[in-house]
Amino acid sequence: MTDHNKPMANHLGIGVLGLHEGKSLLKALTYSIPDSVSQGHLLIGDEPRRSQYCRAIGGFDLDPAKRLSAAEMVPGLFYPDSLDEFFANPEIDIVAIYTPDPTHAELIIRAFEAGKHVICTKPLVTDLKQLGQIVAASKATGRRLLVGQSTRFFEPFLQQRKRTEAGEFGDVEFVDAQYNHRMDWFYAKSPWSIAETDWAFLGMSHPLDLLRWYLGPIKRVSATGSISKLGRDVGISGPDIYSVNIESEDGRTGRALGHYGLVELPTARNAIELMVYGSKGTSLAQYHDMKLKRTGEDGAEITEDWLYEKRGYFFNNEVHGMHYGEFARYADAFAKALIEGSKASPELEEGVDVVLLMEAVRRSANSGHAVELADLRNEAGL
Numbered sequence: 001m002t003d004h005n006k007p008m009a010n011h012l013g014i015g016v017l018g019l020h021e022g023k024s025l026l027k028a029l030t031y032s033i034p035d036s037v038s039q040g041h042l043l044i045g046d047e048p049r050r051s052q053y054c055r056a057i058g059g060f061d062l063d064p065a066k067r068l069s070a071a072e073m074v075p076g077l078f079y080p081d082s083l084d085e086f087f088a089n090p091e092i093d094i095v096a097i098y099t100p101d102p103t104h105a106e107l108i109i110r111a112f113e114a115g116k117h118v119i120c121t122k123p124l125v126t127d128l129k130q131l132g133q134i135v136a137a138s139k140a141t142g143r144r145l146l147v148g149q150s151t152r153f154f155e156p157f158l159q160q161r162k163r164t165e166a167g168e169f170g171d172v173e174f175v176d177a178q179y180n181h182r183m184d185w186f187y188a189k190s191p192w193s194i195a196e197t198d199w200a201f202l203g204m205s206h207p208l209d210l211l212r213w214y215l216g217p218i219k220r221v222s223a224t225g226s227i228s229k230l231g232r233d234v235g236i237s238g239p240d241i242y243s244v245n246i247e248s249e250d251g252r253t254g255r256a257l258g259h260y261g262l263v264e265l266p267t268a269r270n271a272i273e274l275m276v277y278g279s280k281g282t283s284l285a286q287y288h289d290m291k292l293k294r295t296g297e298d299g300a301e302i303t304e305d306w307l308y309e310k311r312g313y314f315f316n317n318e319v320h321g322m323h324y325g326e327f328a329r330y331a332d333a334f335a336k337a338l339i340e341g342s343k344a345s346p347e348l349e350e351g352v353d354v355v356l357l358m359e360a361v362r363r364s365a366n367s368g369h370a371v372e373l374a375d376l377r378n379e380a381g382l
């Protein structure tokens with residue numbers, strides 16, 4: 001076993017706020033990996049690690065029981081009793097936020113003002129008024145922010161992107177993304193999700209970000225929404241089934257689907273899927289089977305499957321659905337960009353676009369009319 005949290009040159013310190021999902025990042029950056037299952041990890045010298053550029057410092061949660069449980073799961077780190085102590089720790093260069101959606105903006109601004117850079121889980125914020133505030137705080141403090149869009153950092157989606165950028169599928173002409181997942185367990189665990197946000201921001205943050213990633217800035221959105229039996233039973237007010245059509249600024253089109261009250265998917269389909277239709281080929285990336293299926297101009301289909309190679313990295317050899325690999329990858333990409341002074345993606349500008357897109361989806365489904373993103377941008381004062 002190796003010490004995966006040993007300080008190294010060019011390491012940035014990560015402090016986590018919100019120790020439910022956020023615990024995964026601390027665990028991803030610190031847990032030793034038995035050498036026999038170290039395939040898929042970065043090799044730093046002869047040591048397998050998940051991250052080359054950052055290390056875990058510690059975390060804070062308002063709930064003392066969550067702090068205790070994090071300290072049991074990932075021992076030996078900094079778990080202060082107050083937010084003030086957390087922000088005062090000079091070892092924390094990057095604050096990674098995994099608190100309930102409505103709290104993100106306030107914590108982002110506090111972190112910037114404490115001189116920290118920020119990773120904020122998706123969705124960045126859920127209210128247009130907060131967009132201007134976080135953009136202004138970033139400008140005033142010179143601090144940077146990465147949105148933790150985990151799906152982009154899952155192996156098949158990274159590989160699909162690499163092949164697309166290399167021109168293998170020709171020009172991207174249409175993009176079709178989905179995230180479908182039964183959410184009764186989530187309502188029970190996170191009751192704030194019932195009344196304080198909307199599925200346009202919760203689940204739809206994945207497929208909508210994927211559309212923005214491939215199609216660039218979005219011009220117009222037309223969406224419909226309805227409520228499933230599960231949604232009615234728990235008493236949500238907004239839709240938990242969304243069907244979205246979008247048009248990008250450059251005239252391309254795409255669609256996104258989200259269903260959060262379904263039963264189970266047949267195994268042929270995955271919860272998150274991204275189909276990219278190009279002029280020379282098509283490809284399908286899948287979460288969490290870890291497969292990329294692609295066809296070229298000759299019509300032959302090739303399937304690549306990384307599950308056994310990378311399950312140690314992504315799932316820590318536990319159940320599917322943990323996010324160790326994605327969280328470590330985006331933290332590493334952001335830390336590298338900060339150290340080198342280069343750009344990461346998606347930073348604040350792209351994050352703002354996705355918030356405008358999510359709000360456009362919510363409003364279009366509620367009103368029955370198409371929504372122009374330029375109008376929302378004006379309303380947000382951007």
Ligand SMILES: NC(=O)c1ccc[n+]([C@@H]2O[C@H](COP(=O)([O-])OP(=O)(O)OC[C@H]3O[C@@H](n4cnc5c(N)ncnc54)[C@H](O)[C@@H]3O)[C@@H](O)[C@H]2O)c1
Nearest residue numbers: 018020021061062063066098099100101121122123150190
């Ligand atoms: N794929 C992904 O990237 C992914 C997956 C799951 C959740 N998330 C996101 O992570 C966030 C948290 O989700 P969750 O499922 O862990 O929610 P949760 O409700 O289970 O946990 C949130 C935690 O934040 C704590 N908290 C609340 N306010 C706080 C504050 N001001 N300071 C410190 N701690 C505070 C709570 O006590 C709680 O322990 C959400 O924004 C969610 O969308 C992202």
